[in-house]
Amino acid sequence: IAGITQAPTSQILAAGRRMTLRCTQDMRHNAMYWYRQDLGLGLRLIHYSNTAGTTGKGEVPDGYSVSRANTDDFPLTLASAVPSQTSVYFCASSDTGTSRQFFGPGTRLTVL
Amino acid sequence: GQNIDQPTEMTATEGAIVQINCTYQTSGFNGLFWYQQHAGEAPTFLSYNVLDGLEEKGRFSSFLSRSKGYSYLLLKELQMKDSASYLCAVRDSNYQLIWGAGTKLIIKP
Numbered sequence A: 001i002a003g004i005t006q007a008p009t010s011q012i013l014a015a016g017r018r019m020t021l022r023c024t025q026d027m028r029h030n031a032m033y034w035y036r037q038d039l040g041l042g043l044r045l046i047h048y049s050n051t052a053g054t055t056g057k058g059e060v061p062d063g064y065s066v067s068r069a070n071t072d073d074f075p076l077t078l079a080s081a082v083p084s085q086t087s088v089y090f091c092a093s094s095d096t097g098t099s100r101q102f103f104g105p106g107t108r109l110t111v112l
Numbered sequence B: 001g002q003n004i005d006q007p008t009e010m011t012a013t014e015g016a017i018v019q020i021n022c023t024y025q026t027s028g029f030n031g032l033f034w035y036q037q038h039a040g041e042a043p044t045f046l047s048y049n050v051l052d053g054l055e056e057k058g059r060f061s062s063f064l065s066r067s068k069g070y071s072y073l074l075l076k077e078l079q080m081k082d083s084a085s086y087l088c089a090v091r092d093s094n095y096q097l098i099w100g101a102g103t104k105l106i107i108k109p
Helices: none
Strands: A004-007 A010-013 A019-025 A031-037 A044-049 A064-066 A076-078 A087-094 A107-111 B003-005 B009-013 B018-025 B032-037 B044-049 B053-057 B060-065 B070-075 B084-091 B097-099 B103-108
Touching: A004 A087, A019 A031, A019 A087, A019 A107, A044 A064, B003 B084, B009 B018, B018 B032, B018 B084, B018 B103, B032 B060, B032 B070, B044 B053, B044 B060, B044 B070, B070 B084
Parallel strands: A010 A107, B009 B103
Antiparallel strands: A004 A019, A019 A076, A031 A044, A031 A087, A064 A076, A087 A107, B003 B018, B018 B070, B032 B044, B032 B084, B053 B060, B060 B070, B084 B097, B084 B103
16 A cells, blocks of 8 residues: 555445445554545535544534544545435545645545 | 635646636635646645745745735646646644635646
């Protein structure tokens, strides 16, 4: 693994289903982030984690949950998917909360 | 509220110079970032400004005026591969990044 990986690359999901998007980084970065990117809008922060064992809510956290059991992994869970959660999801990491962020390749999620 | 404004789309000619502007209104300021994002790919870091003035890095330069809430990204000697979206982001008082919607730059031969 080099950098940040995300899985799956894309997914079509029925409304009401539970889904976990995976994110793993091998840079030993302390901070990790989940964003969604929608056409015509800027990246919007869903949840973040400044260090393993801690998480925080971003701008649009409703309907999403995260956990940070260790430094490398930061999964994002949609408990019961809705069509408005159709988006491209990017995971990012940074050495600290004040340094530049590195992005994973993204997951394209479609909720029908 | 917090707001980052950038033009939606710009067109320029290969070999020319283009300036992409970004104005911001945020709760606090702890630096401004520019990222490049090719279609279907992840954003990649271009530049960071925290003090007023111009930061030059090869063909790309970024300028910041904190008093005016204004930044620009200057791209020189444009190449076809520079066709991408350019994202402006400001780190606010909570050290979270607030992102603009991005400027799609189209390069014509």
